[in-house]
Amino acid sequence: MIHLVFLGKFGDVAPAGLGEIALPTGVHTLGDLQHWLAQREPLLGQAMAATRTRLIVNQCVAHDLSQPIADGDEIAFLPPMSGG
Amino acid sequence: MRVRVTAETFDPQAEIAAFAAGRDDAGALVSFVGTCRAKTGDVAVETLRIDHYPGFSEKEIARLAEETARRFDCPDLLVVHRVGVIHPGEAIVLVAALSIHRANAFKAVESLMDYLKTDAPLWKKESGPQGARWIEPRPEDHARRAKAEEGQR
Numbered sequence: 586m587i588h589l590v591f592l593g594k595f596g597d598v599a600p601a602g603l604g605e606i607a608l609p610t611g612v613h614t615l616g617d618l619q620h621w622l623a624q625r626e627p628l629l630g631q632a633m634a635a636t637r638t639r640l641i642v643n644q645c646v647a648h649d650l651s652q653p654i655a656d657g658d659e660i661a662f663l664p665p666m667s668g669g
Numbered sequence: 670m671r672v673r674v675t676a677e678t679f680d681p682q683a684e685i686a687a688f689a690a691g692r693d694d695a696g697a698l699v700s701f702v703g704t705c706r707a708k709t710g711d712v713a714v715e716t717l718r719i720d721h722y723p724g725f726s727e728k729e730i731a732r733l734a735e736e737t738a739r740r741f742d743c744p745d746l747l748v749v750h751r752v753g754v755i756h757p758g759e760a761i762v763l764v765a766a767l768s769i770h771r772a773n774a775f776k777a778v779e780s781l782m783d784y785l786k787t788d789a790p791l792w793k794k795e796s797g798p799q800g801a802r803w804i805e806p807r808p809e810d811h812a813r814r815a816k817a818e819e820g821q822r
Contacts, residue, residue, distance in 0.1 A: 592722055593792030594803045636805075644725045661722055667804045668719075668730075668750065668789030669703060669762055669782055 587654060590661035591629070595638075598628045608656055615640055616650035618660065632664075639663040670738060670746055672731045674721055676753035681763045688747040688765055695744055695767035699774035701782055707757035713797040717755040720792040726752075733784045741777035743768050748781070750791065783817040786810045 587608050591599035603626070612618050619640075623630025640647040641661040642654075654660065671688065681702045689698050705717050730748055738746045747765040755761060762785065766777035785791075786806055793804040806814075 590722065592790070593720055593794075596720065641722070641725055644728065661725065663722070663790060664792065664803075665805045666788060666790055667786070667793045667806055668791035669785035 586656065588659040590641075590659065592661060593664040593666075595629065595632055595662050595664055598626070598632050600626065608654065613653055614650060615642070615647055615652050615654060615660070618654055619650065633662065636664050670731065670734055672727060672734055672748045674727050674730065674750050674752055676751070678759055679749055679751070679763070681749075681760050684747065684749055684763055685765055688745070689767070692745065692767055695769060695774075697768045697771040697774040698765060699768075699771065699778045700747075700763065700765035701778050702760050703762040703782075705755045705757045705759050705761055708797075709795060712795075712799055714757060714795045715797045716795075717761070718794045718796065719750075719752045719755065719761070720794070721752045722790050726790040729788070729790050730785070733788060734781060737766075737777050737781040737784070741766070741768065741773040741780070743773060743777050746777065746781070748785075750785075750789070752791065780817045780820070783810075783813045787814040 586605050588605055589603050609621050612621050619633065641663060642652065643659055685700050706714060708714055730750065734746045734748050743766045745767045747763065749763040751761050764778050764781050766774040768774040768777065787810055794801055795804060
């Protein structure tokens with residue numbers, strides 16, 4: 586299983602049930618996962634494509650979409666931030 | 670360094686008093702409190718919701734605070750940031766800095782606020798009679814962040 590976290594406006598369009606999923610067949614990297622999500626959830630895919638999306642793997646910033654994903658990973662999708 | 674992310678209301682004056690208590694090593698204390706407005710422009714705000722990513726948000730805010738303290742030679746910094754549902758008039762964020770002389774404390778607070786606006790993993794959503802909308806950094810927020818970074822070099 587992998588754990589997915591959708592923050593901010595991504596949380597509004599991500600359907601419930603995506604929080605914990607079996608690692609989909611053919612998904613080996615962050616890029617694969619983003620592509621798989623966009624195919625499966627077009628609204629989420631559009632929301633991510635329309636803005637700068639940052640990916641966090643196991644609480645560490647991912648700099649490269651070719652980064653591999655393993656069973657048990659937690660992957661968070663972050664839209665632009667607005668603190669302060 | 671004291672960094673706290675909280676879903677509870679907080680009293681900025683009490684936080685500042687506790688932060689400053691017994692600190693005779695610093696000659697200056699500067700603080701900033703950001704509060705929830707009842708309107709943004711002409712749009713009424715009933716509630717503000719701030720989402721965070723537990724664990725990661727705290728870690729990133731602490732990293733920004735540590736960089737700021739190092740850069741401006743502050744013996745201590747305080748950050749308290751609300752998350753969850755916030756009502757107009759309530760404090761959203763408190764940043765306070767101690768330094769030997771005032772100039773660095775002023776600069777540290779301003780710089781850290783500039784970074785929090787664009788780099789803290791928090792997401793604001795305003796709701797009111799005209800609906801809800803997610804807030805993203807404004808161009809002036811990015812400009813201030815860029816200026817703060819420029820000063821760092």
